[in-house]
Amino acid sequence: MINPYSVLGVSQSASDEEIKKAYRSLSRKYHPDANINNPNKDQAEARFKEVQQAYQQIMQEREYQTSGSAQDGYDSSGDFGGFGGFGSFRGFSGQYRQADAGPTESEDDLHMKAASNFINSRHYREALNLLNGIRDRNARWFYYSALANSGIGNNVIALQHAQEALRLEPNNFQYQLLVNRFQSGGSWYQRQQDPYETTYTVGSSWCTKLCIANILCNLCCGSGMCCGGVPGGYI
Amino acid sequence: MFGYIAINKAEMKFKDYDVYHSYYCGLCKRLKESYGIRGQITLSYDMTFLIVLLTGLYEPDTREVTVNCIAHPLEKHLARTNEYTDYAAAVNLILSYFKCKDDWEDERRRRRYIEARLLYPHMRTIQQQYPHKIAAVSDNLRRLSELERQNEQNIDLMAGIFGNIMSEIFACRRDEWEPSLRKIGFFLGKFIYLMDAYEDVEKDIAAGTYNPFKEAYQKDSLFAENSRHLLTLMMAECSREFEKLPILLHVDILRNILYSGVWCRYTEVTSRR
Numbered sequence: 001m002i003n004p005y006s007v008l009g010v011s012q013s014a015s016d017e018e019i020k021k022a023y024r025s026l027s028r029k030y031h032p033d034a035n036i037n038n039p040n041k042d043q044a045e046a047r048f049k050e051v052q053q054a055y056q057q058i059m060q061e062r063e064y065q066t067s068g069s070a071q072d073g074y075d076s077s078g079d080f081g082g083f084g085g086f087g088s089f090r091g092f093s094g095q096y097r098q099a100d101a102g103p104t105e106s107e108d109d110l111h112m113k114a115a116s117n118f119i120n121s122r123h124y125r126e127a128l129n130l131l132n133g134i135r136d137r138n139a140r141w142f143y144y145s146a147l148a149n150s151g152i153g154n155n156v157i158a159l160q161h162a163q164e165a166l167r168l169e170p171n172n173f174q175y176q177l178l179v180n181r182f183q184s185g186g187s188w189y190q191r192q193q194d195p196y197e198t199t200y201t202v203g204s205s206w207c208t209k210l211c212i213a214n215i216l217c218n219l220c221c222g223s224g225m226c227c228g229g230v231p232g233g234y235i
Numbered sequence: 236m237f238g239y240i241a242i243n244k245a246e247m248k249f250k251d252y253d254v255y256h257s258y259y260c261g262l263c264k265r266l267k268e269s270y271g272i273r274g275q276i277t278l279s280y281d282m283t284f285l286i287v288l289l290t291g292l293y294e295p296d297t298r299e300v301t302v303n304c305i306a307h308p309l310e311k312h313l314a315r316t317n318e319y320t321d322y323a324a325a326v327n328l329i330l331s332y333f334k335c336k337d338d339w340e341d342e343r344r345r346r347r348y349i350e351a352r353l354l355y356p357h358m359r360t361i362q363q364q365y366p367h368k369i370a371a372v373s374d375n376l377r378r379l380s381e382l383e384r385q386n387e388q389n390i391d392l393m394a395g396i397f398g399n400i401m402s403e404i405f406a407c408r409r410d411e412w413e414p415s416l417r418k419i420g421f422f423l424g425k426f427i428y429l430m431d432a433y434e435d436v437e438k439d440i441a442a443g444t445y446n447p448f449k450e451a452y453q454k455d456s457l458f459a460e461n462s463r464h465l466l467t468l469m470m471a472e473c474s475r476e477f478e479k480l481p482i483l484l485h486v487d488i489l490r491n492i493l494y495s496g497v498w499c500r501y502t503e504v505t506s507r508r
Contacts, residue, residue, distance in 0.1 A: 020481040024294075027481075052411050059479040074418055074472065153398065153421055154391035155468050185471035186464070189494070192474065196246045196495035199502070 004054035016062070023055040074153040108134050115144050124151030139168035143175055150182070158182060236334055239430050240281040240423070242488070243495035251488050253313070257299070258290070259283045260314035264302050265324040270357045274324070275305070277331035277354070282323040284492055288419075289319040289407060291482040291489060319407070325361050326404050329369055332358050333376050340380065342444075371403040383445040390429065390447050390465075398424035415476050422473035426466055426497065433462050434504045459505045470497060 005012050008022040028034060030048035035041040105113075111130045118127035127148040134141060142165035150158035159182040166175040193199055242255060262283055266274040290297065297317040304312050335351035338344050362369055379396045387393055398421040405420025406413045432439075432448050439446035440453070452458050474493045482489065 016478070017483070020483055023481045024483060055481060056411070056479075063475060063479060074421065149391070153395055153425075155422075155472060156391045156465060157389075159468065185475060186467045189467055189471035189474055192490075193494045196243060196491070198245045199243060199495040199498050 004057045007050055007054035008058070016059075019055070019058055023051065026051045027055075074151065074155070108136055112140065112144065115148070119144060119147050119151065122151065124148045128152070139165045139172065139175065142168065143178065146178060146182075155182070236330070236427065236431060237279045237281050239427050239497055239500055240284040240492060241496045241499050242280075242491050243499060246495055247491050248487070251485075251491070254315070254485065255283065255287065255488050257313045257315040258286045258320070260302060260304070260312045261316035261320050262286060262323055262327070263305075264300075264314045265316055265320045266327065267305075269321070269324055270328055270354075273353045274328055274357060277327050279327065282327045282330075284489070285326070285405065286317075286319045286323045287485050287488055288405075288477075288482075289322070290317060291485045292412060292416075292480055293319070294484055295319065322407055325365060326368070328354060328357055328361060329365070329372055330404075333372055337376055337380065368403055372400050375400045375403075386445065388447055388450075390432075391425075393447055394425035394428040394469075395421075397428035398422065400424055401427070412480065415480055418476040419473050422469045422476070426469035426473065429462070429466055429469065430497075430501060433466070434500060459508070463501065463505075466498075466501065470494075 005014070008019060008026060010019055010022045014022070027048060030044045030051060032041070032045050032048065035044040038044055111134050115127045115130040115134075118124070118130065124147075127144065131141065131145050131148060142161045146158045146161035146165060149155075149161060159179070162175065162178045162182055166172065166179050169175060242252070244252060247255070259278075259280060263275060263278050266278055270277075295317045297315050299313060299315050301311050302314045304310050332351060332354040335347045335354065338347040339351060358369070375396050379393065382393060382396070401424030402417040402421040405416040405423075407416070432446050436446050436448045436452045438444075440449055448458075448462070451461070455461060470493065477489065477493060
C-alpha cells in the first residue's frame with residue numbers, strides 16, 4: 001500500500017494522539033453504518049478498510065521502533081495478515097537455514113530447522129512441540145524456545161529462556177537483542193508510570209491527602225473555611 | 236479474582252472520577268434491571284474498566300440518568316449506560332457464578348453454594364446469549380482446578396489459563412479490534428492471577444491450599460521485588476497493546492487504571508508484610 005500516513009492525512013512526525021484523532025474522524029466518515037444511503041457505499045467501505053489498515057500499520061511500526069519489538073510477540077489470533085517484513089529476526093533465521101544445510105544433519109538439527117520455520121510462520125505451538133522433543137538443549141534451543149514461548153504468551157518463560165541462551169553464549173548479539181527486547185517492555189511501562197506519583201507510596205489514601213490539604217489550608221488561610229478562596233474571608 | 240482492576244483515586248481528576256463512577260452506577264443499575272438484587276450484589280469495579288475501555292474504543296450512544304443508590308439511600312447518582320454495560324453485566328454474572336461454584340468446590344463454603352444456586356436461573360438466560368463465553372470460562376476454570384490439584388508450578392501455564400478467560404471476555408465481538416482486545420485481556424488476566432497468588436500466599440501456606448508462589452515466598456529474600464517484576468511484565472504487554480488502540484475518550488481514566496490503579500493492592504499487601 002501507499003504511505004499509510006498519507007492515507008490518514010497526517011505527517012510522519014505526527015503524535016500518537018494526532019494519528020488516533022485522524023483515524024477516528026476518517027473511520028467515522030467512511031464507516032459502513034454511516035454510508036447506508038450513500039450511492040458510493042462500496043467505495044466508502046473500501047476506504048474504511050484502507051484507513052483501518054493504515055492505522056494498524058502505523059501503530060505496529062511505532063511499537064517496533066519504541067520498544068524494539070517486532071510484531072512476533074503474543075499472537076492471539078494466529079492470523080494477523082501480513083504487515084510487511086518488520087521482523088528483524090527473520091533475516092537471522094534465514095542465515096541459520098543456510099548454515100544448517102548439509103548431509104551430516106542429525107535428527108535434532110532437522111527438528112531445529114523445522115522449529116525455526118514454524119516460528120517464522122507463527123505456528124508457535126507446533127514449534128514448541130518439536131522443541132520439547134529435542135534432548136540436546138544448547139543456546140540456540142533456548143533462543144528458539146524463547147521465541148516460541150513468547151508467541152503463545154508465555155512471557156515469563158520466554159524471558160528466562162532468552163537469558164539462558166545469552167548465558168550460554170554471552171557474545172551472541174542476536175540473543176542479547178532478544179533479551180533486551182523482552183525487558184524493554186518493563187522499562188517502557190515504568191516510564192509510563194512516572195506521571196503517577198502515588199502508585200507505590202504507602203498511606204497515600206484519599207482521606208490522608210484531604211486531611212493534609214485541610215491542615216495546610218488552615219495554616220495558610222487561618223480561617224479553615226475554604227480552600228482556594230479569599231484568605232480570611234467567608235464563602 | 237476481583238478488585239485488582241481499580242483506580243488510583245488520589246491521582247485522578249474529579250471530573251474523571253465522576254465519569255468513572257457514573258459507569259459503575261450504570262452497571263449497578265443494569266445488573267438490577269436484568270438480574271435483580273442477586274445480580275446487583277455481584278457488582279464490582281473490575282467490569283467497570285471493561286465498560287470504559289469498550290466505550291472509549293467504540294464511542295457508542297450513552298444514556299445518562301439519575302438514579303437512587305441502594306448503598307447510599309440519601310444520594311442520587313448519575314448513571315451512564317450503553318450496550319457495553321449490558322455486555323459487562325452479563326459477564327459480571329458469569330464470572331461471579333463460576334467464582335462461587337469454584338469456591339464451593341474448593342473450600343466447601345456453604346454460602347458460596349447458596350450464592351451459586353441463586354445466580355443459576357440468570358445463568359440460563361445468559362446461556363442463550365453468550366454460550367461461547369460461558370463455555371470458555373467454565374472449561375478454563377475447570378482446567379485450572381485440575382492443574383491446581385496436580386500442584387502445577389509453571390506460572391505461565393497457570394496464569395495463562397486465567398488469561399484465556401479474560402481474553403475471551405474482552406473480545407466482545409469479531410471485528411478488527413478483536414486481536415488487540417484479546418491480547419489486552421490475556422495479559423491483564425495473567426496479572427490478576429499472579430496478583431491474586433501474591434496476595435494470598437500466606438493464607439494458602441497456612442491452609443495448605445494451592446499457590447504457585449509458596450516456595451518463592453519462603454525461600455526468596457527478594458520475593459516482593461521479583462513478584463513486582465513478573466507483574467510488570469504482564470502489565471507492560473497489556474498496556475502496550477492498549478496504547479495501539481485509537482482510544483481518545485476516557486483515555487485518562489484507562490491510563491490511571493493500567494499504570495497506577497492496578498498496583499494499589501500490591502502496594503497495600505507489600506507494605507503490610
